[in-house]
Amino acid sequence: MSKINKVAVVGGTHGNEFSGIYLLKKWQSDPLQLARKSFSVDTVFANPKAYGENKRYVDHDLNRQFGIDDLANNELTSYEQTRAKAINQQIGPKGKANSDFIIDLHNTTSNMGPSLILLQSDLFNRQLGAYVKSKMPKAVVVFEDHTSVDEHLFLCSIAKQGVIVEIGPQPQSVIRQDVLDWMEAMTKHILDFVHLNNTNEVPDLPASYDAYRYEETLKLPVDEKGERIGMVHQSVQDNDFEPLRSGDPIFTLFDGTEIFWEGDYEAYPHFINEAAYYDNNLAMSLGKKIVVSTN
Amino acid sequence: MSKINKVAVVGGTHGNEFSGIYLLKKWQSDPLQLARKSFSVDTVFANPKAYGENKRYVDHDLNRQFGIDDLANNELTSYEQTRAKAINQQIGPKGKANSDFIIDLHNTTSNMGPSLILLQSDLFNRQLGAYVKSKMPKAVVVFEDHTSVDEHLFLCSIAKQGVIVEIGPQPQSVIRQDVLDWMEAMTKHILDFVHLNNTNEVPDLPASYDAYRYEETLKLPVDEKGERIGMVHQSVQDNDFEPLRSGDPIFTLFDGTEIFWEGDYEAYPHFINEAAYYDNNLAMSLGKKIVVSTN
Known part of the structure; x- marks a missing residue:
């Protein structure tokens, strides 16, 4: 550098x-x-x-x-x-x-x-x-x-x-x-x-530290017309960088139905329920935890 | 009724x-x-x-x-x-x-x-x-x-x-x-x-309960041109309906100066740092605690 x-x-x-x-x-x-x-x-x-x-x-x-x-x-x-x-x-x-x-x-x-x-x-x-x-x-x-x-x-x-x-x-x-x-x-x-x-x-x-690497973006649930039919589950709201595992609740539909995450890795959500991302119905980013070396 | x-x-x-x-x-x-x-x-x-x-x-x-x-x-x-x-x-x-x-x-x-x-x-x-x-x-x-x-x-x-x-x-x-x-x-x-x-x-x-009565509205600190020069003090932020007493910090100017509240009553702030009130530079509402009778 x-x-x-x-x-x-x-x-x-x-x-x-x-x-x-x-x-x-x-x-x-x-x-x-x-x-x-x-x-x-x-x-x-x-x-x-x-x-x-x-x-x-x-x-x-x-x-x-x-x-x-x-x-x-x-x-x-x-x-x-x-x-x-x-x-x-x-x-x-x-x-x-x-x-x-x-x-x-x-x-x-x-x-x-x-x-x-x-x-x-x-x-x-x-x-x-x-x-x-x-x-x-x-x-x-x-x-x-x-x-x-x-x-x-x-x-x-x-x-x-x-x-x-x-x-x-x-x-x-x-x-x-x-x-x-x-x-x-x-x-x-x-x-x-x-x-x-x-x-x-x-x-x-320190020789290394924990960080996160962007993996994917999740969309809010929408119907066939593209209208939002659900929201971020309250157990995920505000829990940026807390682990999310397969089977954990992730969305609640407005009719009360809970939706569960079915990913195959331990995910670390962030940008959870960011206001600006509603334009594109984005619900959150998911990352993976990584160990970063400093040398 | x-x-x-x-x-x-x-x-x-x-x-x-x-x-x-x-x-x-x-x-x-x-x-x-x-x-x-x-x-x-x-x-x-x-x-x-x-x-x-x-x-x-x-x-x-x-x-x-x-x-x-x-x-x-x-x-x-x-x-x-x-x-x-x-x-x-x-x-x-x-x-x-x-x-x-x-x-x-x-x-x-x-x-x-x-x-x-x-x-x-x-x-x-x-x-x-x-x-x-x-x-x-x-x-x-x-x-x-x-x-x-x-x-x-x-x-x-x-x-x-x-x-x-x-x-x-x-x-x-x-x-x-x-x-x-x-x-x-x-x-x-x-x-x-x-x-x-x-x-x-x-x-x-219950025969009575605690509530709040609106008393007054506080403005954000502004300069002579009407530009905001400070913000809600971090000790007040998020503490809606917690008591505020004379001498308590209420604003922090962008240069770091703290401003203290000089009211003569025990106030209960609410609508603290409401986004929509920035149009008029309103910082919060103050209320008084009251006891309300149900008969």
Whole structure:
């Protein structure tokens, strides 16, 4: 991993996830809080129009607009498709990025606590996860390295390295102090790690740690017309990162029927009942627990 | 209190409060769940357009459009102002209502649990609160009788008697099973009570019970431009209906400064950090604890 010279800290990719937006305001008025000696930091307010309208997005989910083909497709002209091109020019471009590292700040309505989502499992990311966990015992690390960075559609995929800070539970359009404090702390630990890595001063880390790897997404129960007919079972609600085993209840239909999970592995649900995912009737992500080596 | 012959159960007054909307669908396909022998029941889906757009309201908050003057003002023509007139015609009209009783179903992002908001403190309402609490030990009763029913702007103020079922915490645009179950149970207990009251079969109730009376609304800290500069203090967050005393921390400014409450009474905050109230920078409601007699 070569030295990181340029970092972009991005907030407001979703306009109703307030923690990152308010932290950006704070840091823009006091840039020393983000400054580290070995790299420069830019801040980007990704979707100000959605924030102005107090919603996740205006036309399309901005955090799904960073596919290489879509960025090159000039027929995609909605607000977020256009913002994606502008952001790609500003801190990308994807595949040959000017920025070395992006931290994209998100909230979830799910009870995920302070979560760090990593797109790669190279030494840099593995050690970054260990460092953040060593500083924040409640932090959870999730690897979404089931696809290559190039194939990811996320904003943070346009730099050589990019991570998502994902903190919940927080309703849309609300600021919770606990969630804000977690996001601020995690962002600072990430910046500290980048600096320590740049200067070859990464402290001794545990040889390994527990984390999760994305496996699949479950949909809410729908009828033949696509209408939702059930909801997340109350025994799963709020239990992000608690094990789910074959035969466990997972959904309750509105008529009272319980639906049981029939997977063949021990799953760790997260993004459980995330408000923003109702658009596509997504109920939760499932991960597998993994042991991550730091060397 | 004369016999109640006609009841209206209203859901979706706010389009992103899903519990009432899904319960209406369920009850409309199985009307016997709401039926009681001594009265008829109508169901009303109050704001379908806001639900279609997945937001609280399209133009104006529907649940503030039921002032007598506003209902008579034909120059108020926004979607919700127009819906208010139509609903007033359907189950009102305010002041000489065709409906005897309205149950309006709401969700809050605040940690209020199953709450029943009563607009009057006559014997009927006092006993209704006692009955619901006897059936649901977690239920909380809040009296918003600081103003007359005529002066209230709420949808449920257009009948002779009206109550708000207010259940949280639930993020906007989400269905939580616990919240849905609480709402369904509370609605059925209310209908049961109306029937028992109609037939002079109200069971023995405790002589008195604890409840809360609305006192005042606190605003979030803002600067001279009206921009929010702080948030609800983490020691208050989620502690709806826990006592707040003079000198207790209440807000944290984004620069870290703590703000303390300087009231001269023991307050019981509720609607703490409700997402929908950010429009007006409202931080929470404060109530006083009261002892309510059932005779």
